[in-house]
Each structure stands twice: as C-alpha cells, then as structure tokens.
Amino acid sequence: MVTHPLSSLIEDYLVIDSAYDETFNKDGRPRPHYRALIEKLASFSADELSFRQQASDLTFLNQGVTFTVYGNEQGTERTFPFDLIPRVLTRREWEHLETGLAQRLRALNLFLHDIYHDGQIFKDKVVPYRLIATCKAYRKEMRGVQVPLDNYVSICGTDLVRLPDGEFAVLEDNLRVPSGVSYMLANRQVAKNVFPSLFSNYGVRPVDQYAQALLNTLGSLALHTDDPTIVLMTPGVYNSAYYEHTFLARQMGIQLVEGRDMLVHNNVVYMRTTSGLQRVDVIYRRVDDDFLDPLTFRPDSNLGVNGLFNAYRAGNVVLANAVGTGVADDKAVYAYVPQIIRYYLGEDPILQNIETYLMEDDQQRQYVIRNIDKMVVKSVGEAGGYGMLIGPHSTAAERETFIQEINANPRNFIAQPTLALSTAPCFVDGDIEARHIDLRPFVLSGKEITIMPGGLTRVALRKGSLVVNSSQGGGSKDTWVLYE
Numbered sequence: 001m002v003t004h005p006l007s008s009l010i011e012d013y014l015v016i017d018s019a020y021d022e023t024f025n026k027d028g029r030p031r032p033h034y035r036a037l038i039e040k041l042a043s044f045s046a047d048e049l050s051f052r053q054q055a056s057d058l059t060f061l062n063q064g065v066t067f068t069v070y071g072n073e074q075g076t077e078r079t080f081p082f083d084l085i086p087r088v089l090t091r092r093e094w095e096h097l098e099t100g101l102a103q104r105l106r107a108l109n110l111f112l113h114d115i116y117h118d119g120q121i122f123k124d125k126v127v128p129y130r131l132i133a134t135c136k137a138y139r140k141e142m143r144g145v146q147v148p149l150d151n152y153v154s155i156c157g158t159d160l161v162r163l164p165d166g167e168f169a170v171l172e173d174n175l176r177v178p179s180g181v182s183y184m185l186a187n188r189q190v191a192k193n194v195f196p197s198l199f200s201n202y203g204v205r206p207v208d209q210y211a212q213a214l215l216n217t218l219g220s221l222a223l224h225t226d227d228p229t230i231v232l233m234t235p236g237v238y239n240s241a242y243y244e245h246t247f248l249a250r251q252m253g254i255q256l257v258e259g260r261d262m263l264v265h266n267n268v269v270y271m272r273t274t275s276g277l278q279r280v281d282v283i284y285r286r287v288d289d290d291f292l293d294p295l296t297f298r299p300d301s302n303l304g305v306n307g308l309f310n311a312y313r314a315g316n317v318v319l320a321n322a323v324g325t326g327v328a329d330d331k332a333v334y335a336y337v338p339q340i341i342r343y344y345l346g347e348d349p350i351l352q353n354i355e356t357y358l359m360e361d362d363q364q365r366q367y368v369i370r371n372i373d374k375m376v377v378k379s380v381g382e383a384g385g386y387g388m389l390i391g392p393h394s395t396a397a398e399r400e401t402f403i404q405e406i407n408a409n410p411r412n413f414i415a416q417p418t419l420a421l422s423t424a425p426c427f428v429d430g431d432i433e434a435r436h437i438d439l440r441p442f443v444l445s446g447k448e449i450t451i452m453p454g455g456l457t458r459v460a461l462r463k464g465s466l467v468v469n470s471s472q473g474g475g476s477k478d479t480w481v482l483y484e
Contacts, residue, residue, distance in 0.1 A: 106344075155442070173329040181244070461475045
C-alpha cells in the first residue's frame with residue numbers, strides 16, 4: 001500500500017500562530033537553513049519515513065536507550081522516544097547561545113564561591129540573605145570549603161526556550177546532577193543512520209567528542225596529581241538515568257561505582273578492586289547531596305560513603321559537581337541571575353530570563369493568585385516537570401490546591417507567564433505536525449569552558465502540551481549546529 005507522499009503532509013503542516021516555528025516562516029516557506037532538509041523529506045513517502053522511524057526505535061531498543069517514567073500504568077521502563085526530523089541551528093544562532101551560556105556559568109560559579117565564603121553579595125544587598133538561608137539546597141557544611149579552581153559547577157545543563165519573537169531565553173539552570181547528554185549522543189548516532197547522505201552534506205558540527213571533553217574537564221580538577229583516578233558514582237540500577245551512567249562511564253573508560261564500592265581511610269577515598277584498594281581522586285557523582293555521606297547528611301542513606309564529605313573537605317578527593325550547588329538553581333534564586341551577572345561580571349546578561357514572580361512578595365503573590373489560570377506555577381526545588389501547575393491546562397480544583405499550597409508556604413513557589421514555546425515539525429502517527437520544543441545544551445567547566453555544539457532538543461509529544469520533560473513522557477530529536 002502506498003500512502004500520501006510526504007510532500008503533501010509538509011504542505012498541510014500548520015504553523016501555530018502564537019509560537020515561533022523553527023522550520024517555517026509565517027507564510028509557510030522553509031527558513032533558509034532548513035530548505036535542504038525539507039526538500040529531502042518531501043522526496044520520501046510517509047511509508048518510507050515510518051520505516052525509518054521504526055528502524056530508529058529498534059536501534060534505541062537494542063542499545064538499551066531507556067528512561068524511567070514513574071507512576072505510568074504502562075510500566076516504568078521504556079525506550080527513549082525519538083523524533084527523526086532534526087532541529088537545525090545556524091552558526092550565528094549557536095555562537096550567541098554559546099557566549100551567553102559561558103557568561104551565565106562564570107557568574108554562577110562566582111556566586112557560589114561568594115555565598116559559601118565572604119557573602120559580599122548579601123552585604124551589598126543584591127541578593128537577600130534570607131533567600132539563600134531558606135533554600136533547601138543550601139549546605140552550611142560547605143562554608144569555607146576550598147573547591148578546585150573555585151569551580152563549583154563542572155557539568156551544567158541549562159534549559160533554553162525560544163520565544164515568539166525568535167529570541168532565546170533561559171528557562172532554568174540545572175547545576176546539581178543534570179542528565180540527558182547520553183540521549184543527545186544516541187540521537188546523533190541514529191540521525192546519521194536515518195539521513196546518511198543528507199547529514200554528511202549538511203555541514204553539521206560533531207558532538208562525538210563529549211565524553212573526552214568531560215574526561216578532560218574532570219581530570220583538570222585534580223590539582224594534586226597529573227594522573228588522577230576518576231570514577232562515576234551512581235545510585236544504582238534502579239535510578240531513572242542509570243542507562244546514562246553506564247554509557248558515560250564506558251565512553252570515558254572509567255569505573256562505574258556505587259557507594260558500597262568505596263571506603264574512606266584517613267580522609268582518603270578508595271575503591272575496592274580485584275587487586276585491592278585503589279585511591280580515587282575525582283568522583284563524577286550522580287548521587288544527590290543528601291545521600292552522599294550518611295555521617296554528614298542523611299544517616300539513613302544506603303547510597304553514600306561514610307566519611308566522604310570529610311575527605312572532600314580535606315581536599316583529598318574532588319566531587320563534581322560540588323556539594324551545595326543546588327542553591328544556585330533554586331527557581332527563586334533564578335529570578336536574581338541577571339543581577340548576579342551584572343554584579344560579578346559587570347556585564348549585561350546575553351541571554352534573558354523569563355519574567356518570574358516571587359511568592360514571598362505579597363503583591364506578586366496576590367497578582368499570581370488572581371491570574372493563576374494564565375500562569376505556570378513551579379515548586380522551587382523540583383525538577384523533571386514535577387511540582388508544577390500549567391494554569392491554562394489545569395482544572396479549577398488543581399488551581400485551588402496550588403493556591404492553598406502557595407499561601408501555606410510562599411517560599412516554595414515561583415510563577416511565570418505561560419510561554420508559547422517554539423515549535424518544530426515532528427513525525428507523529430504517520431503525519432507531520434507541530435510540537436513544542438526546548439533545548440538543553442551541556443556546558444563543561446574546568447580550566448576552561450567547553451560547550452557541545454547543540455544539545456538535547458526535548459519535544460512535548462502530546463499535541464498542545466508544553467511539558468517536554470522525559471520524566472513526564474516527553475521525547476527528543478537531534479540538534480544540528482551548522483558550521484556556516
């Protein structure tokens with residue numbers, strides 16, 4: 001059976017008026033850097049593209065590229081959803097993002113050093129001390145601790161959105177244990193197989209060097225040795241991102257360890273091996289602060305290592321990212337990042353923030369409550385799309401519940417206007433339709449800042465949905481950054 005040619009599906013593609021479409025102008029013509037891609041797509045039938053989509057899904061299944069969606073009646077472990085139509089960014093667009101991301105991370109590292117040492121930003125009344133003191137991610141144990149290169153955040157995943165005017169803005173900073181880079185790399189491998197000739201002729205910048213760049217970044221933090229032993233610390237096989245942990249450890253050629261595989265003696269960390277104990281110099285930890293060391297943080301943790309924080313504080317082991325970085329990606333602190341950039345760098349922010357309302361301010365809180373049906377309300381410490389209300393898509397009962405929670409604990413919530421995230425064409429059930437997307441680039445910071453060209457473009461697969469998080473059933477597509 002022959003289905004409609006894909007060209008007719010592209011012609012029927014509807015650009016959403018309220019959002020910026022990555023691929024098509026308002027008049028329906030492809031943007032210049034998408035023309036070759038659209039011409040290639042138009043040469044396929046829908047059956048041919050369906051076959052390629054099925055082959056892509058099978059590749060993900062065979063390679064075990066999975067993600068856990070908790071509380072889903074269809075089961076928790078599933079193949080990571082992939083849309084095979086890539087997103088394309090021009091060199092000029094990427095250079096703008098790259099410069100803005102590097103600026104932001106430099107400022108946040110300076111901020112973290114300051115709040116755990118002199119606190120000058122509090123004395124100058126740029127950021128209120130109470131905001132930090134009441135942050136659940138603030139770790140008083142980090143006061144005065146020296147961090148290699150003063151580099152608290154070595155691996156950062158910043159979520160960007162493109163607004164209806166075409167400008168990019170930062171939606172949130174992920175500075176603790178950001179995930180998703182393995183899916184970026186898997187997407188690229190599959191995209192090369194789906195469109196081999198198109199990819200080779202398009203002038204796409206590579207991302208394959210990420211693992212080596214990460215290894216170099218981690219190694220640069222070990223200031224006491226030129227030949228550090230680096231490990232990746234995972235919570236274990238039941239963690240939602242365990243696939244990524246195993247993938248990155250294998251790609252870097254380092255050991256994947258759990259807390260039970262390590263011990264501390266005389267403030268030095270060792271891992272158990274078949275040939276005896278081996279000193280560990282750098283730990284790329286994918287375990288949250290609370291569970292790292294039962295002697296310092298949660299005593300009921302079975303994931304950590306007794307005495308690990310004392311070894312860290314003594315400077316005998318490096319943790320990446322540093323303990324206590326979560327204070328800088330608190331969503332209420334996010335509202336102050338433009339001021340933080342100006343304060344530490346003396347520069348205007350290159351990438352703008354989204355307008356954010358702080359619920360501890362009485363006027364802002366009352367405004368949000370009156371307009372909650374138009375707002376996105378977020379819990380300040382949650383991630384993955386949890387603890388969030390999207391006003392236009394909510395019920396009256398859900399809005400009332402959030403109003404009660406906001407009034408009971410204003411510090412725990414912020415609100416933002418509902419954004420029309422940019423859209424891109426996706427191949428869904430044999431048709432090409434617009435879906436909302438965002439972008440998570442991955443930034444590495446050691447002796448220098450390295451940013452992979454592209455990142456993980458996340459897709460809200462449900463029609464009309466604005467929730468792109470994988471933990472909420474979202475998917476992704478490859479991101480092509482062009483040389484020219």
